[in-house]
Amino acid sequence: MSLVGKKFPNIAVDAISEMGDNLKINIFEEATKNNKKVLLFWYPKDFTFVCPTELHAFQAALPEFEKRNTIVIGASCDTNEVHFAWLNTPKNNGGIEGVTYPILADTNRNLSNILGILDIEETGYSEETDSIIIEGSNVTYRATYLIDETGKIFHESVNDMPLGRNVNEYLRMVDAYTHIQEKGEVCPANWEAGKEAMSADRKSTAEYLSLN
Numbered sequence: 001m002s003l004v005g006k007k008f009p010n011i012a013v014d015a016i017s018e019m020g021d022n023l024k025i026n027i028f029e030e031a032t033k034n035n036k037k038v039l040l041f042w043y044p045k046d047f048t049f050v051c052p053t054e055l056h057a058f059q060a061a062l063p064e065f066e067k068r069n070t071i072v073i074g075a076s077c078d079t080n081e082v083h084f085a086w087l088n089t090p091k092n093n094g095g096i097e098g099v100t101y102p103i104l105a106d107t108n109r110n111l112s113n114i115l116g117i118l119d120i121e122e123t124g125y126s127e128e129t130d131s132i133i134i135e136g137s138n139v140t141y142r143a144t145y146l147i148d149e150t151g152k153i154f155h156e157s158v159n160d161m162p163l164g165r166n167v168n169e170y171l172r173m174v175d176a177y178t179h180i181q182e183k184g185e186v187c188p189a190n191w192e193a194g195k196e197a198m199s200a201d202r203k204s205t206a207e208y209l210s211l212n
Contacts (some may be wrong), residue, residue, distance in 0.1 A: 011028075013106050016084055017102050027073065038070065038073060039073070040145045040147065041073075042112065043075070043140070043142055052096050054164055056091065059099045074101060087103075115143065148181075172193075175192070188208060
């Protein structure tokens with residue numbers, strides 16, 4: 001079920017800083033208390049293959065997100081200890097050394113379960129062991145959330161495991177939403193910062209289409 005237009009879950013999750021400090025981060029409060037937008041991106045596992053390319057790509061774009069009053073936070077279900085080991089592994093060995101934004105460690109799956117982004121094919125009950133059996137990896141897909149200054153989700157997307165994200169698209173989405181906030185206009189297909197937007201009425205749409 002889509003969460004767009006709803007408030008982000010108001011719960012705290014374990015996290016780690018680049019320096020190895022153990023943190024508790026509440027994404028909703030990061031947005032509302034700091035009056036900032038938040039980009040939260042989930043990835044499946046530390047020490048894997050597509051994942052480090054994404055973490056470095058978000059790091060490279062960090063100054064652009066900061067210009068847009070946007071906090072970047074990574075997340076997976078790995079522990080803080082595994083995160084820190086990966087943070088101390090050089091890029092030329094598949095690591096994420098140099099990443100400076102915090103990373104959530106949702107080891108109990110509380111937040112990822114609420115968001116519905118875990119790779120669970122099905123659950124069943126085993127009478128023999130009197131327990132619930134999960135089919136699937138029970139790690140997260142490549143889910144991305146953009147949250148505004150009120151804690152509302154204004155964008156969400158979920159990629160399957162092999163599909164890396166285009167970081168520039170999230171910068172574009174932040175630009176578009178900020179334009180809407182500031183100008184009260186709507187943004188047409190392929191809109192980018194500096195391009196013409198539209199009023200939300202039939203006349204403006206017709207004028208736009210006639211020129212594009």
